[in-house]
Amino acid sequence: QVQLVESGGGLVQAGGSLRLSCAASGRTFSSYGMAWFRQAPGKEREFVATIRRSGGSTYYADSVKGRFTISRDNAKNTVYLQMNSLKPEDTAAYYCAASSTGVIATTLRPYDYWGQGTQVTVSS
Numbered sequence: 108q109v110q111l112v113e114s115g116g117g118l119v120q121a122g123g124s125l126r127l128s129c130a131a132s133g134r135t136f137s138s139y140g141m142a143w144f145r146q147a148p149g150k151e152r153e154f155v156a157t158i159r160r161s162g163g164s165t166y167y168a169d170s171v172k173g174r175f176t177i178s179r180d181n182a183k184n185t186v187y188l189q190m191n192s193l194k195p196e197d198t199a200a201y202y203c204a205a206s207s208t209g210v211i212a213t214t215l216r217p218y219d220y221w222g223q224g225t226q227v228t229v230s231s
Contacts, residue, residue, distance in 0.1 A: 128186075146202065200225065206218050
């Protein structure tokens with residue numbers, strides 16, 4: 108079992124930056140594949156970025172590639188999402204997700220643990 112708690116969301120102007128954090132409980136964080144998803148009102152939850160257990164490989168949605176960076180600190184049980192050059196279309200609730208098998212993907216499966224979400228609002 109792992110609990111995920113996101114933080115760092117807020118209101119920012121277009122072109123600005125935010126860094127989201129996701130703190131995980133438990134002693135097996137380094138064995139989990141981690142990801143960030145987002146969901147805008149009236150839309151389905153969509154993939155943003157994912158990172159392997161070791162942090163050696165990362166993958167991004169085309170819409171955020173070159174602007175967002177996912178990273179993790181296994182010593183701190185934390186995964187981050189650095190968001191630069193934010194656009195109004197990035198406005199959404201951002202969710203941290205963990206895959207207990209270590210498998211990562213751009214789909215909701217195989218992530219079996221989710222945080223409660225943190226709101227990001229980008230004004231034009």
